[in-house]
Amino acid sequence: MFPLMRRAGVRGEDQAMISIENLSKTYGGFKAVDDVTFAARAGRVTGFLGPNGAGKSTTMRIMVGLTPPTSGTALIDGRPFAELPNPGLDVGVLLDASAQHAGRTGREILALAARTMGLPRMRVDEMLHRVSLSDSEAERRVKNYSLGMRQRLGIAAALIGDPAVLILDEPANGLDPAGIRWMRDLLREYADQGGTVLLSSHLLHEIEVVADDLVVIGNGRIVASGTKEDLLAAAGTFIRTRDAAGLTRALSAAGISSSVTSEGAVRTDADPEQVGVIALEARIALTELRAADGAGLEEMFLELTAESQRDPISSEGAAA
């Protein structure tokens, strides 16, 4: 069904720190998570990508024991989350930055986390500094925080135990562009130091910049997973020409299927060299010919998750 279907986490040298196997969660008759299997490896940022309601948050809640699965397993370094003696020191978790007591100050929230994990009080100040929350902001009650400030506080709480694994659900929500850049650098650094980062997003652009591996979920099922490069390579070729219709005809005459995007560009699974040869023979001038990268991945994302998208995709069906 999906030509891009790949399984990650089988490379021997990379350690799978988070491994999800055949995980399912059913609510009544509705399958929120449907036989999900993937792994997040140490030293890499794994992007968990899917439209809203695809099952990302449910999967993440199951990982940390907040939601019991219907079947399947979710292990952190081979162990169930609940078996970690002091989980805060091993796994940093941010599921919902708004899920904090509105009447506590940012500092109090971090102090409670530090105390639970048995960390010295000075870790609180270190973390406030790390996420750039000022002293006066830290003394404010969380109900007066913007979403961006809550995200920073949530990141601070996740990092306070200096864990080897980070599980972050939509951490970039509410951050300004500078904040998103900051977060990206922070996660990159974390992975480069040997940490495991799993972050979810419904925005492709947010994730493709930072992720090494991608897991794409739609309607509770994994529709693609693998390294970003593999998925990009599989995304085919992107072509611009004044004669898009002529090119698609020439391609289909050569037995290659293609589609025309809403901007009039042509996309195909064939590689650029093959397309170039066919265009030359058909005497069609190309203004652009390249391996589909970011844009291709976006289309792939839209395509793969088309069934679970609420909005119909305009570029689909444009090619006759």
Added chain:
Amino acid sequence: MTTTMERTSAAPARTLRSTEQIPTSRIIGVELQKMFDTRSGFWLLVGGAIVSVIATIITAFADPHLSYGAFAAAIGAPLSIILPMTGILAVTSEWSQRTGLTTFTMVPHRGRVIAAKLAATMLVGLASIAIAFSVGALGNVIGSAVTGHHTVWDISIGNALTIFLADGLGMLMGFMLGVLIRSSSGAIVAYFVYALVLPAAFGALAAFQAWFRHAQGWVDFHDASTRLYDSGMGGSDWAHLAVAGLIWLVIPLAIGLFTLSRSEVK
């Protein structure tokens, strides 16, 4: 195009490092801190202290028959409302304020967290009642000195203990409703139904139905626990308290703990 093809890991893979289980005493400490560090929790407890002082002052000047019992009753009334509320909020704020997402992730054993909350709630309850007794005693001494009465100590040690127990049971009742309902507003409403509406309903039922009059002692937990405030609990009173407590407190608490341990924290 970014090339991250083979990230020759600069650093070795980091692995898990936690080895020591979080001690229960630490979880209880954290739960105690949570009861005081929010405005609602803080004012609930400070408010309780203020109200008990006011009640003492009013009693000292308004009650012609000054006795320790009068002071204890005046302070006990507001406390019997405030303590169950403290018990409720200790549990429900994790759901109403959604802090449970963090709490149950840092300590992924709900039983341990709830047990710690119970311990923290009981510690606060015991301390509050002890303070109330002390404020009452102080009021009794000062009040009788100011008004020129004899200082009357009419509460026996035994009765003091049953008052402790009564307040503790009220607090447990609130705690149970918090565990069972897991919503602040819902549990508070349920508590007032239990404390204000049900006694009236049971009273009316007993007035008109003879069979219920005999059964009431066994099924009316509010009535059974209210008797603890009076001195002289008889053997049948204790039996009533045990049976009604099983029905109203133990069984619902067990059901609440069971559903809580399997529920989803969102």
